[in-house]
Amino acid sequence: MENFVFQSPTRIIFGKGAEAEVGKETKKFTKKVLLHYGGQSIKKYGLYDKVIKSLKAENIDIFELGGVKPNPRLDLVYEGIKICRDNNIDFMLAVGGGSTIDSAKAIAVGVKYEGDVWDFYTSDKKAKKFLPVGVVLTIPAAGSESSNGSVITKEKGQLKKAYVDENIRPVFAILDPELTFTLPKEQTLNGISDIFAHGLERYFTNAQNVDFSDRLIEGAFKSLIKNTYIVLDKPLDYAARAEIMWIGLLIHNGVFGMGRIEDWGSHMIEHEISAIYDIAHGAGLSIIFPAWMQYVYKHDINRFAQFAVRVFGAETYYGDEERTALEGIKRLKNFFKEVGLPVSLEDVNIPETHLKEMSRKCAGSGEIGNFVKLDEKDVLSILKLAVKQ
Amino acid sequence: MENFVFQSPTRIIFGKGAEAEVGKETKKFTKKVLLHYGGQSIKKYGLYDKVIKSLKAENIDIFELGGVKPNPRLDLVYEGIKICRDNNIDFMLAVGGGSTIDSAKAIAVGVKYEGDVWDFYTSDKKAKKFLPVGVVLTIPAAGSESSNGSVITKEKGQLKKAYVDENIRPVFAILDPELTFTLPKEQTLNGISDIFAHGLERYFTNAQNVDFSDRLIEGAFKSLIKNTYIVLDKPLDYAARAEIMWIGLLIHNGVFGMGRIEDWGSHMIEHEISAIYDIAHGAGLSIIFPAWMQYVYKHDINRFAQFAVRVFGAETYYGDEERTALEGIKRLKNFFKEVGLPVSLEDVNIPETHLKEMSRKCAGSGEIGNFVKLDEKDVLSILKLAVKQ
Numbered sequence: 001m002e003n004f005v006f007q008s009p010t011r012i013i014f015g016k017g018a019e020a021e022v023g024k025e026t027k028k029f030t031k032k033v034l035l036h037y038g039g040q041s042i043k044k045y046g047l048y049d050k051v052i053k054s055l056k057a058e059n060i061d062i063f064e065l066g067g068v069k070p071n072p073r074l075d076l077v078y079e080g081i082k083i084c085r086d087n088n089i090d091f092m093l094a095v096g097g098g099s100t101i102d103s104a105k106a107i108a109v110g111v112k113y114e115g116d117v118w119d120f121y122t123s124d125k126k127a128k129k130f131l132p133v134g135v136v137l138t139i140p141a142a143g144s145e146s147s148n149g150s151v152i153t154k155e156k157g158q159l160k161k162a163y164v165d166e167n168i169r170p171v172f173a174i175l176d177p178e179l180t181f182t183l184p185k186e187q188t189l190n191g192i193s194d195i196f197a198h199g200l201e202r203y204f205t206n207a208q209n210v211d212f213s214d215r216l217i218e219g220a221f222k223s224l225i226k227n228t229y230i231v232l233d234k235p236l237d238y239a240a241r242a243e244i245m246w247i248g249l250l251i252h253n254g255v256f257g258m259g260r261i262e263d264w265g266s267h268m269i270e271h272e273i274s275a276i277y278d279i280a281h282g283a284g285l286s287i288i289f290p291a292w293m294q295y296v297y298k299h300d301i302n303r304f305a306q307f308a309v310r311v312f313g314a315e316t317y318y319g320d321e322e323r324t325a326l327e328g329i330k331r332l333k334n335f336f337k338e339v340g341l342p343v344s345l346e347d348v349n350i351p352e353t354h355l356k357e358m359s360r361k362c363a364g365s366g367e368i369g370n371f372v373k374l375d376e377k378d379v380l381s382i383l384k385l386a387v388k389q
Numbered sequence: 390m391e392n393f394v395f396q397s398p399t400r401i402i403f404g405k406g407a408e409a410e411v412g413k414e415t416k417k418f419t420k421k422v423l424l425h426y427g428g429q430s431i432k433k434y435g436l437y438d439k440v441i442k443s444l445k446a447e448n449i450d451i452f453e454l455g456g457v458k459p460n461p462r463l464d465l466v467y468e469g470i471k472i473c474r475d476n477n478i479d480f481m482l483a484v485g486g487g488s489t490i491d492s493a494k495a496i497a498v499g500v501k502y503e504g505d506v507w508d509f510y511t512s513d514k515k516a517k518k519f520l521p522v523g524v525v526l527t528i529p530a531a532g533s534e535s536s537n538g539s540v541i542t543k544e545k546g547q548l549k550k551a552y553v554d555e556n557i558r559p560v561f562a563i564l565d566p567e568l569t570f571t572l573p574k575e576q577t578l579n580g581i582s583d584i585f586a587h588g589l590e591r592y593f594t595n596a597q598n599v600d601f602s603d604r605l606i607e608g609a610f611k612s613l614i615k616n617t618y619i620v621l622d623k624p625l626d627y628a629a630r631a632e633i634m635w636i637g638l639l640i641h642n643g644v645f646g647m648g649r650i651e652d653w654g655s656h657m658i659e660h661e662i663s664a665i666y667d668i669a670h671g672a673g674l675s676i677i678f679p680a681w682m683q684y685v686y687k688h689d690i691n692r693f694a695q696f697a698v699r700v701f702g703a704e705t706y707y708g709d710e711e712r713t714a715l716e717g718i719k720r721l722k723n724f725f726k727e728v729g730l731p732v733s734l735e736d737v738n739i740p741e742t743h744l745k746e747m748s749r750k751c752a753g754s755g756e757i758g759n760f761v762k763l764d765e766k767d768v769l770s771i772l773k774l775a776v777k778q
Contacts, residue, residue: 001631003404008397014647015392209628211615212636215608223601239598242390246648247601255644258403259635 098142141191143252190282265369390648412443487531530580532641579671654758
C-alpha cells in the first residue's frame, strides 16, 4: 500500500425528499447564491420549484444561471464568474449532474482569481481562494458531488481539460434517489458506465498489497451490475436507484483509491473523443475501456484474472491465467452490450477520420496512464481496437 | 436503504513515517496542546521522542498527561480537564490506541462545559463546545481515530458508558503501520476482534436493499481474516499491518453503516463484562459475538447464510439455509479460536457469579440492540451461551 492523505469533508444528505434540506444547508454558508443548472428537466419534474421554495424559506437571495450542457463549456463558466462578481455572490449551488457541478466548481474557482480560470485547467497552477459549492444531484455518474475534480470543455480548439484540487470538494451533496426515476434510459446507462469506469481506473494498479481496496471496488462493481439490471427492468425501483446513487458517489470520492496508484489513461483518451464528437462521456468510456483492457492485460494477467473471477464469477482456469483474464474482458464488454451501451466507435457512428489527431492531442506531449504508460502510438492502437466490436 | 446523513471530515495521514507530520498538522489549530497517552510503550519504542520533536519544530507548547489505561477512567478525564483549564490549552493530542483517544475526546468535551462531563455519557444531553482532537494511532482496533464515539469507565459503580456526537470526530488522524510492529500478539488480536465486531454490528441489520454496503463489510471481513494470518506469521509484515490499520479505521468511521440500521447489542453486553472484569474489549467481543449469533440467527437465516458463504466461503446447502447459516457462526468461532482469541467466559476465567447483575445493568432499564431487541432475560441467555465453548 502506498502512503496517502485523505480528507473528504462533504456533508452527504441522502434519501427520499432530501432536497427539502437545501435551504437549511445553504444557509450555513451564505444568504446569497448563484443557482446553477442545465436544461428544462429540473423545471419539468418540479425539482426547481422545490429548491426555490426551500431557499426562500431561509430568506436566501437567488441569482440564476441555467444552460449547462453535457461536456460543460468554458464560455458559460465565464458568464457565471461575471454574475458572481457583479452581485457579490459567495456561494455556488449546483442542481444537476456532473456537468452542472463541474461548471459550478469552475465558477467557484474563477470568481476570486484575477487571471483566466482556464489557467488552472491547463497548467499545474493551483487556486488560492474558492467559493463553497453545494450540490443537489440529479444524475448518478460523474461522482463530482463529493470529488476533488472538475472537467471543462473549451470549444475553440476542442479542448476538454480537468482541474483537480482538494479545495473544490462540495461542502454538501444532497442525493435523493427518487430524482433519478425520470432519467431517460440512455442517461441512466451512461451514468452507470461512468461509475464503472471510476472503479476501473482505480482497480488496475501497480500498487501491491491492496487487497482491502480491491475488495471494496469489486463489491461496488458487483452491486452496480446487479442493480443495473433491476433499474432497466423497473426504472422506478427506489432501492436499486439508491444503491446506484450511493455507489456513484463513493466510487469516486477517493476513498477506494487510497494507497493505490490510479490509472486514468482511458479517461484521457475518452476526453479526446467527446471533445470532438460531443458524445456522452459514459458512452465514450464503455467504448474505450474494453479496448484499453485488451491492449494492456498482459502487463498483469493475475490482476485481470482476479477481476474476471471476483467481479464476474468467471471460472478460474488454473495454469491458464490468460484465459481467465480474457474472460473478464469479454464479460465486461458483454455486460455493456447487453444493457445497451456502445462498445465500439462504430456503435456511435464515429469514423476513423480523427484517430490520429485524437492520439496526438491525448499523448503527443507526454505519456498518459499509470498501469501501463501509453504514448501517442499506444493510444492510436487502442483507438483502432475500439473501431469495431 | 434508509435515509442518512454522513460527514466524516477527519484528515487521514497514512503511511510510513507519517508521525513526522504531527507538528505541522497540529499547528493548523493551535500553539499549545495537551499531549495525552497511556503507558511507557510510546517512550520505549521512540514514538514519544518523534512526536515531541515534530511539535517543537513548530514551536508548539506541550503539556502532558500520560497514564491512560485500557477501559479509560473518568478520574483521569477530570484531571485532563483541569490541566486544560488551568493552562488555557485548546487542543487535545492523543498518541495511543482507542482508550487514549476516547479519553482525549472526553477531555475535549469537558473543558468547555460547566457541569460534569459524565452527564454526556449518561443522558441524551449534547455538548455545545469542543476542543479539537488530533490523533497519532498506535493500535488498530477501536476506530476512534475517525469515529464519532467515546467510551469511558467510571470505576465507582463499574459503569462503562458511551458518548456519540459528530462533533468529536478527530480533526486529523496519523496512521503509520510500522508503529504497530511492536504490539504484543494479544493486543494485535484484541484489536482484530474489535475491528471484526465493528463490522458485525453493522452487518446484521433489518434494513433491506443494502447490497452495496453488505459487500463493503464482507470485503473488509475477508481482508481482515487474510491479513490476520499474515501478521500472526510475520508481525513485521508492513503490507498486512497496513491493511489491518486501514480496515480498522474505515469499518468504524460510519461509511459502511450508512443506509443501514446498526445493532450494537453485543457491544453493550461486552461493556458490562469489561466494566466488572477489566478484560480487553476485543477479548470480550470474541466471546460475546458467537453467543449472540447463536441466539439471534433465526431472526434472519438468509442474512446469516449470506455471511457464511460470502465471508467464509461456506457451501450453500440449497433448501437448508439454516445449515448454511450455522456454518457461518461455526467458522467465525473457529477463526477466533484458531488465531488465539477467547470464545467463552471460561477461556478468560470469568465465573458465572455476576451474569444476572450484568444482564440487569445492561438491559434492566430498557431493551438493547436493533437486529433483535434484547431484554434482560435475553441478555442473560446470551451470557449463559457464552460460558463454555
